[in-house]
Amino acid sequence: MKFKLRQLEAFQATAKTGSVTRAAKSLGVSQPAVSRLLADFSTAIGFELFERKSGILTPTSEARYMLTEVSRVFESLDHLEDLRRDLKERTAGHLRIACLPGFATSHLPRVLTEFLDNRPGVTLTLEPDRPERILEWIIGQQYDCGITDGFSGHPATERTDISIKTVCILPKGHPLGAKDTISPKDLENEKMVHTRRDSPFNVALTQSFTQDGARMNSWIEVRQFTAACTIVGEGHGASIVSALDAAQYADRGIIIRPFSPNLEHKLSILRPLAGNRSLLVLDFIEAFQNSLKPFIAEAN
Template identity: 35%
Template sequence: MNLRQLEILRAVIRHRTTVAAAEELALSQPAISNALKAMEAQAGFTLFERINNRLFPTAEAMALYEESEAIFALHARLENRVRDLREQRTGHLSIVATPPLAYSIIPPTLSGFLRRRPQTRVFFDVRRYEGIIEGVLGNVAELGFALGLSDHPGIAHEVVHTGEMVCVLPPKHPLAERPVISAADLADFPLIGLERGTRLGEAVRESFAQAGAPFQPSVEVRYCNTACVLAATGVGAAVVDPFSPQQGGHDLVVRPFTPATKVSAYMLWSEAKPLSNLAKTFRSEVRNASRNLAGGSVSADASHEARAQLKLESSRA
């Protein structure tokens, strides 16, 4: 399967119709349909199921889509580099981040960075944790940002911020007035859980186990931002990282969560290749921004203060 065929496959998956895919790629609808038939013949399995005049990708097609993301990210970087050389632009920086950091600390830092360097071009992609590791090791990105980190040979890292997981609730939730939400408090209410096997998902499960509280989510999601969206619409409470509640202006009550569940934001880069001056500068600016993190998140100090107040009230009862 060549690059053009993969491009057609990805366009059809995004739009779910051959007509829309043809418009995006400036091809005819019959050309798209013929390309799909040729791809299925080459692959030896079905790529799409047609339901009510819409095309729904099979599991095999989605696997090809996900595997091709790195190829197209690398291709986009190569095209950007050619454009930079042609237009004599002064520099290029490539970064990747997981959603909590991509939608919180990175945008304001990047805004100031580019305001002072208007000729700099940036490639910025939002990926799952595995994609961050692949992007850094594969030289698709100079810098990666993720919550939590396992040991990976060839990757250098530093912690840029450490906080604690928080509990998010819809404004009219019965627990909304409490200063601190415990794992035991959530046992009798609908819970939105983070996916098993993910770093944050396992951290939350360990916290519930530590507290001796049952962990029985009504809904399970991969991303903390998804949990915040669902919590804001009244689906239930959720325990998420301290960055995600700041995204998208969700109408949420944010409270410290106990037992305290630490979460660290990491900055990553490859040990095999020295960082460019632009990457070093951006790394320094992220460090500075991390020292001033505040806004809508629940800080560690506020969390400790709330827990101390809760203990004091309990001792007086």
């Protein structure tokens, strides 16, 4: 048979209070409403639930067995309500984030810590890897969100691009530190630490030297801006890196100066196109984007 929650409520309240009148009060309805609910319930289940003894409705033996199981039904509904509230308030769920290695040890952990602090029921998987794997995971829906760069698009992903400002970093005490802005010409005699030669950002950087009538003196090729920061912070060379990464190394042996022309480093936040829409993931992406605001290039 199909149970009706209202009948179960009437049943439980009557057993608890010993009276139809008191059950009605506790349920916030009139006494005849409870009387009818109980009568209908008893007919539906096929046996009596109460008998009157000295004016008190006493549950039958069958009713006592039913009450135990009815309590379990309401407990499971209580759990459902707890979950509903957590989901509505986004305080429960699981986040799976794939990111470039540089992100796993810098800005992102701080953003995540703050994000999770307010969400005790939320758990996280954070997986650093190279861009190819990040894309692969997002396409396969193994991760909810990927943070990568140099990404040109894929039909199975939904992408949000963010342009991050870049800056020139020099060893502390470097003579060029006296200038307000560094031009490619200024760096003609500096040993340059730069990202992969064929990366879109490096191509743009090389072009900026050419357009300023200067030649970039290539020294070390690195895979991450954070590696470039570490090298320059040890007193050697110069580099153009994202303002985000430079900020993490501001007091680690480097000077930061604006670079002209303004080159932008393009980050991409990826989500699986076919994945289940998650409010929690959308919340996180918003929080992450907000955290990047100070580093976003103005031209956009």
